Amino acid sequence: MKEIKNPLVANIDRSNGNIEISIAKKYEETEEAMYKSFMSVCSMDDKELVDTSDMDDDATVKACGMQYDKMRAMINEVGEGGLTEKQKKLPPALQKVILEKMKKEGKISEEEAKAYQESKFLSKDDQPKEEVGPEGEMKVVENPKEPKSAEKHDA
Numbered sequence: 001m002k003e004i005k006n007p008l009v010a011n012i013d014r015s016n017g018n019i020e021i022s023i024a025k026k027y028e029e030t031e032e033a034m035y036k037s038f039m040s041v042c043s044m045d046d047k048e049l050v051d052t053s054d055m056d057d058d059a060t061v062k063a064c065g066m067q068y069d070k071m072r073a074m075i076n077e078v079g080e081g082g083l084t085e086k087q088k089k090l091p092p093a094l095q096k097v098i099l100e101k102m103k104k105e106g107k108i109s110e111e112e113a114k115a116y117q118e119s120k121f122l123s124k125d126d127q128p129k130e131e132v133g134p135e136g137e138m139k140v141v142e143n144p145k146e147p148k149s150a151e152k153h154d155a
Helices: 029-044 057-075 092-104 110-121
Strands: 008-015 018-025
Touching: 029 057, 029 092, 092 110
Parallel strands: none
Antiparallel strands: 008 018
């Protein structure tokens, strides 16, 4: 797939007999990383954010771009101390970029971002395991008795 670029937007002003054309990037620098990450996730996994399984590259870029515009408000929401419930349902790569953006804008602290990332992005094997023991205390039996059985089984 091609390099993902911030799309350009053209504005045309026809007033007082003059024509003024301005061309600018659609998203600001702070949002550009978010857009690129979204487009990357969307185009790589056909059914993650929008179904692009039967589309060529150009159609995929258009569909993902339209989906980003639909989800843009939700992606840019700011939750208390981290991600909103809707943002927590996004793929981990997008969650990470959202947290980075919040951190750069000063909306969450470095510690909040780090704590969330450590708990969320560690694989299940790497996450701290909670030890679960039996209810009550275990008793050590010195000389255990053989279980009673009608038949003896050969092992």
